[in-house]
Amino acid sequence: MKFNTKTRYGLRAMIEIARETDHNGIYQKEIAERQNLSNKYLDHIVYALKVAGLITNVKGKKSGYILTKPASEITILDINNAFEPGICIIDCLTMNYKCDREASCAAKVFWEDLNDMIIDYFKSKTLQQLLEQQVKLEKKEGIEIE
Amino acid sequence: MKFNTKTRYGLRAMIEIARETDHNGIYQKEIAERQNLSNKYLDHIVYALKVAGLITNVKGKKSGYILTKPASEITILDINNAFEPGICIIDCLTMNYKCDREASCAAKVFWEDLNDMIIDYFKSKTLQQLLEQQVKLEKKEGIEIE
């Protein structure tokens, strides 16, 4: 049970984009450098985020990225959903899944409750919160180094 | 992000074993039939549960399985750990994982908190609770059918 790299890298990319205050946005290339990711692989990540409508280019093709709405209005679930159809930790939780013991399966209830917990957690966290925490952590780190 | 079938089937197998009141235990073959699983695949599941010390044979080789301790003392985390080294939703949460931004990574904190939530959830649920729920669901189902 692992979360995939796309969602994880996507989250880190979004933090970088959210942090950028420059009106010209941030280049994909720069995100790759700052987060130490392959720029080529980041292609997919950034593309998916754009298709999902979470980010956009400031000018045309050669231009930086910015968020399409305030970071406080973007939840981690939104970011997750740019890469996954949703959150579904076991197949039998989806609609149109046939199973005899569906109506009386304690195991299913167990997984279903966990699935809901994860969804709630993803909904409860905004990009803004993560950005603030990021800034805080870096400040703390700076002090410890000195 | 999916939970694997081993853990899921293992949970269902454990419910069947916990439910069995016969002193001779329950045959793997019977678990397979009741839960509609391939007996051959269940081989691995039952084997892992036995190696983990959660179940044992009543007599010798040809005999039924019983729990090694009361269902109320077995958590779902115990069952999970029979199949997985633990719960670790992203690699960088393990010890001996090198990462530059380890000390100041809001994303890591986000995943870490979720990881802890899942562990707590797994610890909080006992096999006994699931068994009781199972019995309750079946009773309810019986009423609805009639």
Add this chain to the structure above:
DNA sequence: ATTAATCCTATCACAAAGGTAGTAAAAATT
């Protein structure tokens, strides 16, 4: 001796994930 069950290892097929390549297109720069 035979049968029926578990024990245990090996193997396989398939899908998904992680990542690279390459071309097209657009805009900025020269």
Add this chain to the structure above:
DNA sequence: AATTTTTACTACCTTTGTGATAGGATTAAT
């Protein structure tokens, strides 16, 4: 206008892990 730089998008490749089967060894009951 030519060149450079960057994104846009598709295709592909390689590796890993998962779900599952095969099959012989072992043990105990009949």
